[in-house]
Amino acid sequence: MFARDDAREGAQSAFEAAMRACFEFCRARVVVAPDDVVGVVAYNTSKSIGDASCAFERVCVVQRMDAPSASGALELSMFASEGGAEAFKARFGCLDLEDDGSTPATGVDLNQEDALTRGLWTASHMLESAPRRAGGKSVYLFTNESAPLRAGSRGDKLMSRAKEMAALGQRIEVLSLTTNGVFDSSVFYDAFTAEHCGARDGESALVVVEDGYELQREFLKKSRKRRRLKQTTLWLVPGAVGVSVGVYSLISEAKKSASILVDGKDLGEIRREQTYVCNDTGAQIDKPTKSFIEYDGKQLVFTNKELANLKSIKMERVKGKDAVGFHLMGFVDAETISRDLTLKKSHFIAAEETVSGSCATFQALLRVLVEQNKVAICAFARATRAAFRYVALIPQLAPRELRGDAASSEAVARLDPPEGFHVFYLPFRDDRRHPERMVAPRARPFPRADEEKIDAARRVVDAIRLTKWHPNQIPNPALQTHYRVLEMCALERNVMEPVHDDTEPNYEEWERVNVPALLTDYEQKCFAEARLFEELAGAGDDASGAPRLAGQKRKAIAAPSGKRVTMEASTIAPEYNYIIDKVKTDALSALTNDALKNYCAAHGLSLSGNKQQLVDRVAAHVRKVAADALE
Template identity: 25%
Template structure:
């Protein structure tokens, strides 16, 4: 492509080439987790129900016989998933309430009764295999092997010291990660039991202070409480208050944690919690002139896909990762074109090639009154009665294109007004919404102001209308701000859904199409009742939880990768697709009702005359032709046997504007191209 000649420049995908600064997103997409597992005497106690499960069920083997072993196996499975899904994430493992101690650093001091099994760092196949070998030795020997290896201490480590050590490890091991979290696994519901009241209060207050320090950094603590048949974990004794956030009372959602008992439960809960809430954007929300608060946007729905593969180059018998680099090449001298010489071009005017669309013939009585086409002259379309318009490209620099795209607006969400809740229709939601939540990073008091706005919208049944630019260089869009009220568990008081605003992008006029449909037959009331009977039987009362039905294609892909990375045997025939309906359960619960529904439909006289007529799909003409075939036709003198559509497609595929509709003109143009390019 000539750097000084823009006559042939086209802009098919200009919008995709606009460079947007993603450096902030790349930083925040990294995740850092510390798995803090309690190593107390109760965690090492052999559980009879787990031993019985191993003896009676082959599947029960290798899942752990103590709570500590269950926790350790779950962390291994979590790392095996993360090494495939998030290879840039960091993980650390610590055991607390152990005899062995670890001095993190001279500045931080000696944290008694804490052993660092794995420093915070990138997950590697070697570190996971080392943990797997440890668990294999524990399985081969007796259940007390891990207890001898990691002996429990006779006194509890203060929770405040444990949290301080975890914070220090996260700060030094993964300082640039976007999310920092502490996964806390314990079966001790009251680590201060038996202590004097004043000592207990002091330990509780210090634990809450350290937890508050963690939350202030934007980090999170996620507890997993392990229950046994003999003892049900009670978070209200200590953890509910110790891990509560500032301003929360005893019913903290953080302090409630997840109550689990076995390996499968713990693994499922950890996999659900493992996915971090990544910030999509962090912008100011302008409520009025001089009134601005700070908010963050979170994606509630995202597309999961297989990981990006990498290119490897063989260098002296060693495979090294190849760096991908995009360059622009001058089509005339084949030299590299610097980015500073790149311009964007938008076509202006018409040429003969723009009139190549095949349109159905119509009889028009006013045909004689239309302007007559007199001919063409290069890139000029000459029409009788219409001034000649030269086709050319209007050039823009990359900076100017960004300005045109974003309309020179800074990233922000500006509130424009309010509407009734009923004004937002189902058809307005054509894209995924974004959940916005207040932040105190830039503007103090944002949470209080945001809460007042949210409660006012809910009370008056209104929605907000705003203008949104979430990132620099993005196109502005009008959005609806739909309020969502906080939902709490009726039994425990734990938070199920946080309060906030759903930001729903409004569609443009051409985003909505009127769908034509025929009038369908209406079923009778008896048929409706028969359908509702089996629908009610099969309805999931607790609601649909997508985390319980992972994508089977991705799961199988990850299982194969894990087997290859860890040299494990994997039989695809044993893979379980959790999205397959449980037909046996369906038949048991609603089989008779479904049969009754079918009978009621078959009894309807209208169903007897309904016949589905298959319509044949019209075969599309093949318009593709490769250069080898064209050259073969040209060499044998049979290029005239190619169709007009094929000749036009060949020229357009090489960025050549066809000079006309006539076959002779297209053949001449193709022959000129073949002669010029050998």
């Protein structure tokens, strides 16, 4: 475990790779999952360190079960850094033939079977005594020993222990490292993980890797959770035949943690409170009883009960909670759903066996749609008081069934979605926009590229083609920098660990394949005509005399200098006569900023300033041009 392996990058030992993976896991959990509980156990040690209730020979509790913290991650980083193996041996000891000089003749049994069994006992006890907030219970076993059995043993003791842990809902995942490029899992771990470990669907409980970086990636991938947003129903017959499904968000933008306002003296958190005050009496009220919607310059007032009735779902033969969920409308060809119909971020649904037969019904529908290349169109209601939205359910088979076992492992490594339906939100006719009408000129045909320009672009594309690239492998550099700053402050360090930005182009590789020259040639072929026209018009240089680079915004050739001058209207447009009544009753403040700015734009007034300035500007204009109407 402590011996260096030349087959790994930097001749890293298996111990250093495992500790680095544990450190990266705990460091990530401090930010993304602070409510989790994490513990670390080492087996086959010469010392025995643990609680009185779970103290076993040759087992040490490196970290007790607790919420992930910066101090805990810092402790693991000491063992993962240079000299960490010696620090670990000094604190916990080890029973390794090369390290303590023991031989079987001394009576010390160097096989790991008993030590590993006791280590699993300790891990199981720590999981059961952990706070109840821990939901899924997982044990990740790091090893580089493919045969942890004594001579003549079949591993029955380990098999029995794993089976008992599985009965308690504790899943075991084996993360193994090769030794000199070799790890024979057929000796024991194939049977161990196949029968008793209970991995997630579509994944294997045994991972064999060679490099420490691969070990970190596999560990983080297996520990990642897909949290269910909600549970709802896929109705095949409204109110009668339904399939229970879970709704998931497979992709969600990771955002920086929000700051909290604190008091300057005691650093206590400052909480914000919102109160409502009646505009007529000035009395404090619990909640506004009425709301208005502006339409055609008028305020349409509704009570909260009336608005609730307008938003409530009314569907024939379905009432109450049965109206919530996905209601099947029919099926269309998959080619009907194109990428330009994307309305919002998609979700994912998978079957849940809360009702007997739900999974079988779901799987049958899924496979038939894949075979016939169809998608299901449904009316989706998020809640009883939410409006219907049309969605397309796009089927997704498990990678192993769709592309074979070889492609399955690659898809799982990329965190491809599991088996189920992608929920594709569809627009209504009113939601469609036509940007091509704004871009395409009407006076002359839209310019098109000729074959010479297309060939230049083709050479650039061929030269900068990415291989083995997937967005799941690219961390957000801004977010990683934010986490490193928080970590530096929490650990009271003076220097932040460097963050590698994987979004930057590989300029060294670009130089090797002559990309800069190809880009220059591409630019010359595409922008030569535009530059010639600008030079003839005298607009090729900027104010300093330097030539303008391609891609920079053009300046208007004959545009006059100075700001645009507008003429203030001397009368009020008929559609804004209601503003006179607002001025009479001193109720301009009830109008929205958009309504005030619309008035200003229609009458040549400035649009700048806050709401009070807009109110004063509108009132002054009305009093100036419509003084007679105010009397």
